[in-house]
Every structure is written in structure tokens, then in C-alpha cells.
Amino acid sequence: MRQVDQALSIIAENSCKMPIRKIRVAKSLGFILAEAIYSPMDMPPFRQSAMDGYAFAYSELQQFNVVSTSQAGDFSNKKIKKGDAIRIFTGAYVPDNLDTIVMQEHTTVKNKTVEITKMPDRFANVRNKGEQIKENQFVLENNTVITPAAIGFLACLGITEITVYAKPKVAIVVTGNELVKVDKKLSEGTIYESNSIMLESALQGIGIKKIETFRVKDNLKATKKLLKYCLATFDVVLASGGISVGDYDFVKEALLSNGVEELFYKINQKPGKPLFFGKKDKTIVFALPGNPASTLTSFYIYVHPALKINMGFEAIHLPKIKRKITAQFENTSGKSLFLKGLYDDEKVTILESQSSAMLNTFAVANALIYLPYDVVNVEKDQEVLVIPLN
Numbered sequence: 001m002r003q004v005d006q007a008l009s010i011i012a013e014n015s016c017k018m019p020i021r022k023i024r025v026a027k028s029l030g031f032i033l034a035e036a037i038y039s040p041m042d043m044p045p046f047r048q049s050a051m052d053g054y055a056f057a058y059s060e061l062q063q064f065n066v067v068s069t070s071q072a073g074d075f076s077n078k079k080i081k082k083g084d085a086i087r088i089f090t091g092a093y094v095p096d097n098l099d100t101i102v103m104q105e106h107t108t109v110k111n112k113t114v115e116i117t118k119m120p121d122r123f124a125n126v127r128n129k130g131e132q133i134k135e136n137q138f139v140l141e142n143n144t145v146i147t148p149a150a151i152g153f154l155a156c157l158g159i160t161e162i163t164v165y166a167k168p169k170v171a172i173v174v175t176g177n178e179l180v181k182v183d184k185k186l187s188e189g190t191i192y193e194s195n196s197i198m199l200e201s202a203l204q205g206i207g208i209k210k211i212e213t214f215r216v217k218d219n220l221k222a223t224k225k226l227l228k229y230c231l232a233t234f235d236v237v238l239a240s241g242g243i244s245v246g247d248y249d250f251v252k253e254a255l256l257s258n259g260v261e262e263l264f265y266k267i268n269q270k271p272g273k274p275l276f277f278g279k280k281d282k283t284i285v286f287a288l289p290g291n292p293a294s295t296l297t298s299f300y301i302y303v304h305p306a307l308k309i310n311m312g313f314e315a316i317h318l319p320k321i322k323r324k325i326t327a328q329f330e331n332t333s334g335k336s337l338f339l340k341g342l343y344d345d346e347k348v349t350i351l352e353s354q355s356s357a358m359l360n361t362f363a364v365a366n367a368l369i370y371l372p373y374d375v376v377n378v379e380k381d382q383e384v385l386v387i388p389l390n
Contacts, residue, residue, distance in 0.1 A: 001266045001267065001268050001273075002264045002266070002267050002268065003267070003268050003336065003373065004267060004268070004269055004301070004336045004372070004373075006264075007264055007267050007275075007277070007302065008301075008302070008305065008317075010263050010264055010277065011263075011277060011302055011305060011306050012305065012306075012309065012316070014263055014277075014279050014284065015284060015305075015306040015309040015310060016282070016309065016310070017165050017309065017310065017311075017312050018165050018166040018167065018168055018235065018310050018311065018312070019165075019166055020034040020035075020163050020164065020165055020166070021163070021164060021165075021166045022161050022162070022163055023161065023162060023163075023164050024160060024161055025151055025154045025155060025159055025160055025161065025162055026151065026155075028146045028151060028162055028164060029146055029147070029148065029151060029207075030145070030146060030207035031145075031146050031164035031165065031167070031207075031311075031312075032143055032144070032145055032146070032164055032165050032311055032312030032313060033140055033141070033142055033143060033144045033146065033162060033163070033164055033312075034142065034163045034164055034165050034312065035142060035162075035163040036138065036139075036140065036141050036142050037138075037139040037140045037154070037159065037162060038136050038137065038138055038139055039133045039134065039135055039136060039137050039138075039139050039157055040135065040157060040158060040159065041135050041157060041158060042129050042130035042133070042134050042135050043130065043131075043132045043133045043156060043157060044127050044128075044129060044130075044131065044132065045129065046093050046094075046129055047093070047094040047096075047126055047127065047128055047129055048091060048092070048093065048094060048126070048127040049070075049088045049089065049090055049091060049092045049093075049094055049101055049125065049126065049127070050090065050101070050125045050126065050127050051090060051101055051103040051104075051125040052088070052089050052090050052103065052104050053088060053101050053102050053103040053104045053106075053107070053125065054066065054085045054086065054087060054088060054101065054102050054104070054107060054114050054116075055070070055080075055085060055086050055088045055094055055095070055098040055100070055101045055126075056080075056084070056085040056086075056098055056100060056101075056102070057080070057082060057097055057098055057099060057100070058099055058100045058122040058123075059082065061082075061083060062115060062116050062119070063113055063114070063115045063116075064083060064084060064085035064113070064114050064116075065083060065084045065085065065112060065113060066084075066085055066086065066087055066109070066112045066113065066114050067080065067081075067084045067085070067086060068080075068086045068087070069086060069087040069088070070086050070087070070088045070089070070092040070093055070094075070095075071088075071089045071092050072089055072090065072091035072092050073092075074092060074093060075093050076093070076095065077093075077095050077096055078095065079095070079096075079097050080095055080097055080098055085098075085114055086098070088101060094126055099122060099123055099126065100120060100121075100122055100123060100124055100125070100126065101120070101124060101125035101126055102116050102118075102119070102120050102124070102125070103120070103125060106118035106119075106120070133157070139153070139154070139157065140153075140154075143312060143313075143314050145313070146162075146164070164312070165310075165311055165312030167207065167208055167209070167210065167310070167311055168208065168210070168234075168235035168236045168307065168310045168311070169210040169211075169212075169233070169234045169235050169236070170203055170208055170210065170211050170212075170234060170235070170236045170237075170238060170307075171211075171212055171213075171214065171230040171233070171234040171236070171237045171238065172196050172199050172200065172211065172212070172213040172214065172238050172240065173213075173214050173215075173216065173226060173227065173230060173237065173238070173239040173240065173251075174193055174195060174196045174213065174214070174215045174216070174239075174240045174241060175215075175216050175217075175218060175223065175239065175240070175241040175242035175250070175251060175290070176193070176217075176218060176241045176242070176290060181193060181215075193215070194292055194359070195240040195241070195288075195290070195292055195295050196213045196215075196240065198292065198295065198296060198359075199238060199240065199295065199299060200213065202296070202299050202300075202304075203307075206304065206307060206308070206311075207311070208307065208311075212234070214226055214230065218242065218249075218250065219250070220250040220253065220254060223242070223250045223251060223254040224250075224254040224257055224258060227239070227251075227254050227255060227258050228258050231258055231259075231260065231280050231283050231285070234283060235282070235283060235284075235310065236283065236284055236285075236286075236306070236307065236310070237283060237284075237285045237286070238285075238286050238288060238299075238303065239251050239255075239276075239285070239286070239287040239288065240288050240290055240295055241288075241289070241290030242287070242290065243274050243275070243276050243287040243288070243289060243290070244274045244289065244290075251276070251287045252265065252276055252287060255276070255278060255285060255287065258280065259280050260278040260279065260280045260285055261278050261279050261280065262276065262278050263277045263278050263279060264276070264277050265277075267336075268334075268335050268336060268373055269335050269336040269337070269338065269373075270333055270335045270336070270337055270338075270356075271289070271291065271293055271294040271297055271338065271354075271356035272288075272289050272294040272295075272297050272298040272301075272338070272356070273289070273335070274289050275287070275288060275289065275298050275302065277302070284306060286298070286302065286303050286306075288303075289356070291355075291356040291357045292356075292357065292358075292359045292362075293340075293354075293355065293356045293357065293358055293359055293361075293362050294356040296359075296362060297338045297368065300318060300368065300387070300389065301318075301338065301368075301387075304316075304317070304318060305317050318387050318388070318389070319387070319388060320370075320385055320386065320387055321343075321385075321386050321388065322383045322384065322385060322386065323343050323344075323346065323347055323348035323383065323384065323386045324346060324347050324348070324381045324382065324383055324384075325347070325348055325349075325350070325369070325378055325380065325381070325382055325383075325384050326347050326348065326349045326350075326380065327349070327350065327380055328377075328378065328379055328380045329350060329371070329377075329378040330376065330377055330378075331371050331373075331375060331376055331377075331378070332376065333373075334373055335373050336370070336371065336372050336373045337369075337370070337371040338368045338369070338370055338387075339351075339354055339368065339369040339371065340353075340354060340361045340362050340365035340367075340368065340369075341365055341366075341367045341368065341369040341386065342364070342365060342366055342367065343366060343367045343386050343388065348367060348369055348384065348386050350369060351364070351365055365389065366388065366389055366390040367386045367387055367388050367389055367390075368386070368387040368389065369384055369385070369386055369387075370384070370385045370386075370387060371384065371385075
């Protein structure tokens with residue numbers, strides 16, 4: 001049986017980045033850059049007005065004749081005489097021999113004559129060519145997360161494709177004769193199956209969209225057949241249930257018979273002790289406990305960092321903070337605990353209903369409280385490690 005830190009180290013050592021691929025910038029939200037990007041052009045590509053106003057050559061004059069108009073998209077580099085100005089709008093081309101723009105709020109205009117009521121500094125309100133970025137200048141570094149702002153920046157440079165790490169294809173395998181799809185009627189002895197929907201949501205929450213869910217009865221032959229297909233087809237396999245030591249728990253046996261290398265089985269923790277992690281070729285496998293709270297806890301602590309490594313992230317774990325606990329707590333289990341909690345700017349409270357089978361508390365929790373196995377007594381107002389989930 002592994003301790004939490006040992007299990008995390010094994011997962012990190014055996015998870016690797018996905019292959020790189022070209023992708024359209026418009027579809028790249030949430031992907032991680034696999035290659036640095038350099039600008040193919042100056043931005044802005046010409047001297048550009050930063051204001052709606054009037055462009056002129058800076059001098060001691062206060063009044064100018066308005067001789068033409070320049071709006072965004074127009075181009076004219078006609079030389080403007082001293083004492084003349086042009087009406088100009090934000091984003092418009094600034095002719096070479098004009099160097100200053102006065103915003104329209106600081107002028108009065110009458111009969112095509114503009115008078116400046118508040119003179120700007122020389123060169124005011126003119127964006128120089130390449131002011132934002134110059135041609136061949138570094139734009140985004142390798143391992144950058146693509147955000148909406150990054151997409152906008154790349155688009156304004158005319159970049160349509162980038163090289164990123166692919167995202168993994170994930171199979172969810174749910175076992176259990178007692179499980180019924182949520183749109184079906186329950187019969188005696190059955191319960192609604194919620195783990196697959198929960199895991200799909202958690203995967204989508206970190207940007208993974210290629211997800212397929214399979215259901216299999218508690219039957220060794222059927223489980224072997226389904227897992228053989230998933231191991232050959234997907235990058236990550238998440239099995240839910242069937243991993244404990246009951247007479248009808250066939251997942252571990254089915255994985256091993258399909259050539260999966262067992263890297264660890266069972267972690268000294270609560271909830272989620274019967275957790276299996278293995279690998280076949282480049283496919284990684286997590287067999288998660290069937291109890292819903294155990295499944296979700298195991299996803300956040302162990303599956304999440306493995307998937308982040310797959311996608312090329314450098315920060316792979318959920319953030320950790322410290323808060324003062326609101327009540328004394330005793331851990332006599334000898335196991336590391338992940339307790340559902342509610343935290344604020346100063347404190348954290350352990351919630352009721354910590355059972356691994358219950359999601360009612362998890363549904364309102366905004367954090368997990370981590371207590372290592374060797375911490376027995378926690379006093380009120382003692383700082384503890386908190387893993388925010390919001």
C-alpha cells in the first residue's frame with residue numbers, strides 16, 4: 001500500500017505529454033503551446049491614431065484648417081501643409097509628416113477650422129509602427145496556456161495555426177449490476193449510476209472533450225473484452241467500480257490479463273483506498289473506487305495531475321492554501337484524510353456526512369482538507385492544508 005506522496009510521484013513519473021499537432025487558432029482555447037511563436041509582422045503595421053480627433057504637425061499654432069478626413073481602413077500619405085490638419089478617427093492611418101493628435105474633446109470646430117483649446121504634448125495619441133510588437137519579436141513562449149486574449153492577440157498578427165499538445169481521448173468504464181441510467185425507472189435493488197456523468201463533467205471542466213462512456217455488468221469475460229478495446233483505442237482509461245476485493249470485482253483481474261502493468265494498488269487514505277494505477281504502452285489506467293465521493297476525490301487528487309501532464313501543463317496539481325480549522329479534530333485511522341470542507345479568507349470548516357458513498361456534502365463543499373496519516377490531533381485554529389475546488 002502506498003502513501004499519498006508516493007502515489008503522486010509514481011503517477012508523475014509514468015505520465016507523459018501527448019503528441020504535438022497543428023490546430024487553428026480559433027479552436028485552440030485551453031490548449032498548451034508546444035512551440036514558441038514569433039511575430040510575422042509589426043503591430044500596429046503603420047502609425048495609427050489612438051483617438052478620435054485631429055492630426056497635425058506640432059507647432060506654436062492653435063488653429064488649423066481641416067483639409068481631409070482619415071478613418072480606419074483609409075490610406076493616404078499625401079503631405080499635409082503647415083497650418084493644416086486632418087480629421088482622424090481611432091485606428092486610422094497617420095500621414096508621415098503629422099506627429100500629434102488632439103482629442104476632439106479638446107477642440108472647437110467652425111467652418112472647417114479647428115481650434116485647440118487644450119494643447120497636447122508633441123507625439124500625443126499616435127501609436128507608432130511596431131509599438132505593441134515588432135516583426136520577428138517573441139510573442140508567446142512554449143507551454144503557454146491559450147486564453148481568449150491570446151487567441152485575439154494571435155489573430156491580430158494574422159496567425160491562423162499554432163502547434164499545441166493534443167488532448168487525450170478518455171474512456172470511462174462503469175461496472176455494476178445494480179446501476180441504472182438516470183433516464184430509466186429504478187427497480188428494487190438498483191440505484192442510479194452517477195459516476196460517469198460526474199467524471200464527464202470533471203473532464204470537461206479541464207478542457208477534455210473526447211470522452212466516451214461504456215457500461216459493463218459484473219462479468220469477467222465482458223469486462224476483459226471491453227477493457228481490451230479501450231486500452232487499444234484511448235489514451236486514458238478511467239474505470240469506476242469493481243476494483244475492491246469482492247467476489248464480483250473483476251476490473252483489476254481484467255486489466256492485468258490485458259497486459260496492463262500494475263504501478264500501484266491501494267493508497268493509505270480515506271476515502272479512496274482501493275485505487276489502481278497502471279499503464280499499457282502509452283495508455284494510462286486509473287481504476288477508481290465505485291463510491292461516488294471516493295471517485296471524485298481520487299479524480300481531483302490523482303487523475304487531474306496526470307491529465308494536466310498529458311495536455312502539456314507545467315502546473316499540474318490543484319492549488320493548496322492554509323487555513324485555520326474551526327473545530328478540534330482527531331484522526332485515529334492511521335490514514336491520510338481528504339475531508340470535504342468550506343473555506344473562506346481565514347477559516348475552514350469540516351462538513352458533516354464524510355461517507356465515501358455520499359455526495360450531498362460534496363455538492364456544497366468548496367474544498368478538500370488534507371490531513372496526512374501521521375497527524376492525529378488537530379486543535380481548533382490550527383492551520384491545515386486546504387485544496388480549493390471552486
